[in-house]
Amino acid sequence: MKRFLPVLLEYENRVNPEPGVPRAPTFGEQAAALERMAQRLGGVLVTVPYVARQGQGVGNDIHSTLESEECSGILLFAMEVIRRGTQLDTKRMARLHQDGYEVGLLIEDKVIRSLSELEEMLDFLNVINAVRNRDASPSWAEVVAIQHSL
């Protein structure tokens, strides 16, 4: 039977974490939802979850945890789990796949098993990173301001 490492998200804001969402899901709710996802994928969760703080992403220790727990896959509560600052950790996502793990994303309802699925995901991650990087840049804001004043 497959063994999945659940990765929970510790939200920065427990109230209104995003528009239209009144409160962030608790760890218990996240774990229960990931348990159902694991069952759907023909496996179980390992007992101790990994917790990622929103905006800080997951660290290198995730790889040793996966190895020591003899996992065959990893289930992320949401893509937000791998965001560090404004950027989504594309290299981490790629490494998880390259190390042979099945990668599931609960909120986004995606599972990455093949190279083509990984590439499709990386393209979207890179687009989002480019947009966020550009929009956070003071020099870009200046360019936009100049264009609008012309």
Next chain:
Amino acid sequence: MADSQAFLRDFEEFGYCIVPADDRAELDQLRTDVRDALYDQLKVKTGDVRNDLDQVHYHCESSAEIDRLRLAITPMIAEKSMANRRIFAAFQSKLTSLVGQDVLAQRVPNVVLQPPNHPTPTELHRDAPANSPYEVVVWLPLVDCHDSKSMYILNRESTRTALDLHRLNPNDVEAFEGLLDARAKLVDVPYGSALLFWSALFHGSQVNTESETRVSLNTRYKHLFAPLGMKDPFRYFEILQTTELTRLGLSFQRSEDL
């Protein structure tokens, strides 16, 4: 060419336009798929597609049943019918002229069923902020929509006036409702056309006092590299199409990750 320029001019001035489909066959297939999904759920034999949709309320009377139906068919329409691709294809010339060739599409278009006298119309709201102000909303009726069977919208100027009024007198509900009565426009959109509107416009619907059900879809498109808004892009959007140049750029970036 002149038609396209007039569309863009109107869209910028008013924030919305009603446009006929470029490809009616895509729409017809989508409409049939929606009808089939609905009637399959209802376990009712199908007939003429237009009548089936207009008269769907004869087969499901309670609000709970309507919600159940809507939720049941939404993923089918998104996945099996590839609704966001069909809608984009049906209105490709206009949508491309607004958002360009590199396109992000809402993953799952919303399905709305508004039977006669159903007590829960869509409250007045605007998508942006929260959604990106660089998005276009496609409101696509699958039946002929007119009067209260349709939706209402405030154009750019009226939306701006409503916002100003709300900022100056946030508690004056009566004045705001008066402005809505005066400015909100119920749009006539026949089947075969769609209302394309800017995400920052106020819009909503009333109780449908006509004798037929409104069946409509709504979905959103924006340029791949447009600012995102506050919603999780992975949950709400997917890449619909890219240009050759963008694919080269993405491939270059991807090679750095692998």
